[in-house]
Amino acid sequence: MLELSIVYGLNENDTRKVREMRGGRFLADVINGKEWPPSGSYACIQNQPLQGETRCHNIPVIGAQIIMGGSVMYLWFYRMHNAVARELQSMNPCWDDEKLFYEAREIVIAFVNQIWYYELYPAVLGYDYLLKNKAIYSTWGHINDYNPKLEPAVSIEYVVGTRWFHTVQEGRSKLYDRDGKLINELDSVELTLRTGILPLNRTIQGLTQGYFRQATAAEDYIIDPDMGERVLGSLQTASDVYSSDIMKGRDDGLPAYNKYRQICNLPVAKDFEDLRQWMPDDKVDAMIQHYETVDDIDIVAGFTSEYPMKEAAFGPTLACMMTDQIKHWRQADRFWYENQQHPGAFTEEQLYQIRHMTMSRVICDHGDEVDTIQPWSFFLAGPG
Numbered sequence: 001m002l003e004l005s006i007v008y009g010l011n012e013n014d015t016r017k018v019r020e021m022r023g024g025r026f027l028a029d030v031i032n033g034k035e036w037p038p039s040g041s042y043a044c045i046q047n048q049p050l051q052g053e054t055r056c057h058n059i060p061v062i063g064a065q066i067i068m069g070g071s072v073m074y075l076w077f078y079r080m081h082n083a084v085a086r087e088l089q090s091m092n093p094c095w096d097d098e099k100l101f102y103e104a105r106e107i108v109i110a111f112v113n114q115i116w117y118y119e120l121y122p123a124v125l126g127y128d129y130l131l132k133n134k135a136i137y138s139t140w141g142h143i144n145d146y147n148p149k150l151e152p153a154v155s156i157e158y159v160v161g162t163r164w165f166h167t168v169q170e171g172r173s174k175l176y177d178r179d180g181k182l183i184n185e186l187d188s189v190e191l192t193l194r195t196g197i198l199p200l201n202r203t204i205q206g207l208t209q210g211y212f213r214q215a216t217a218a219e220d221y222i223i224d225p226d227m228g229e230r231v232l233g234s235l236q237t238a239s240d241v242y243s244s245d246i247m248k249g250r251d252d253g254l255p256a257y258n259k260y261r262q263i264c265n266l267p268v269a270k271d272f273e274d275l276r277q278w279m280p281d282d283k284v285d286a287m288i289q290h291y292e293t294v295d296d297i298d299i300v301a302g303f304t305s306e307y308p309m310k311e312a313a314f315g316p317t318l319a320c321m322m323t324d325q326i327k328h329w330r331q332a333d334r335f336w337y338e339n340q341q342h343p344g345a346f347t348e349e350q351l352y353q354i355r356h357m358t359m360s361r362v363i364c365d366h367g368d369e370v371d372t373i374q375p376w377s378f379f380l381a382g383p384g
């Protein structure tokens with residue numbers, strides 16, 4: 001997601017297939033004044049063609065239209081690319097398609113990283129925690145901490161850790177009108193692999209409003225029953241995503257929860273009773289029932305049970321696992337948007353402008369019919 005491969009693909013061949021090859025833009029159908037990628041893929045197996053749901057995007061990465069939230073977010077950044085390419089073309093009429101495409105790509109990726117590092121990660125990990133661990137810095141200028149000795153790779157801990165988001169996935173996706181009035185609710189799992197529903201009956205407009213008006217499920221380690229029972233809606237009636245998440249930790253051979261606490265310099269539990277300091281009693285009781293010793297607890301079961309840290313959604317063990325990678329990404333990437341250590345680096349002025357990008361700005365500019373939104377859309381609108 002950080003390098004936006006969901007929009008730009010994993011290799012040049014796939015990306016070329018969806019490029020217009022003019023003006024640095026992606027191919028686009030225009031529906032009600034908004035751009036959509038060309039349709040024609042057969043991946044949207046939950047589309048209901050008899051109800052007119054035929055749109056299924058021919059895009060480089062199929063994963064970009066599995067989960068509905070991902071499908072809509074894909075559209076925002078895909079549209080942003082074309083908007084940036086147009087802007088660049090009007091400022092640089094001599095640039096050819098290739099130059100426009102890759103310059104636009106670099107800018108859009110910088111925008112996304114700005115949002116992830118300074119909005120999304122602080123929302124789940126806490127701004128001060130990230131600062132303290134040097135995953136982000138408090139500056140409008142460059143950060144030059146590229147380290148050529150680091151391998152630009154992703155830790156398996158980060159991938160498994162990201163599954164925490166399953167615990168805050170709401171089972172019902174709410175649709176609102178522009179004034180914030182609830183107009184409909186749909187089962188989230190019924191929207192998986194179903195891009196065809198988006199342009200019909202103002203579904204994309206309603207869902208888009210919901211993405212900044214609906215709260216996540218409570219951060220209480222309880223998974224929504226739909227996620228635990230019917231992950232792919234009517235197509236897969238018995239599947240438990242949380243069990244898969246725990247299983248994934250085992251399949252990947254991750255050390256146990258207590259071992260990670262040790263690696264993270266956190267107090268280690270000598271017995272089950274020690275756990276009561278950092279997770280609720282009912283969870284500890286469940287651990288006692290399911291594990292023989294405290295050292296057997298699976299990492300996923302452990303990190304989804306911990307109380308969150310101050311001003312964060314993640315507990316300390318997950319925070320440690322994730323922050324290590326978040327910091328690593330920046331330091332291992334010579335072309336990271338914040339660093340100045342390569343010839344194509346953004347100038348001070350360009351970086352200053354990039355630092356103004358927010359998720360709300362993206363939704364406002366590239367979402368469907370959004371004219372009012374809170375400034376920080378990872379948080380609900382409120383008096384504060």
Ligand code: HEM
Pocket residue numbers: 067069159162163165166169188189192227231232241244245248
């Ligand atoms: C309706 C919503 C969602 C459904 C039905 C869903 C379902 C699934 C399923 C079935 C898997 C594979 C499980 C396995 O067999 O190992 C999976 C993996 C995963 N999901 Fe979700 N998910 C949803 C939302 C999300 C969200 C909102 C996020 C994060 C923001 C997320 C992040 C992940 C990650 C990181 C993986 C692991 C990928 C890997 O191991 O390579 N999911 N999800």
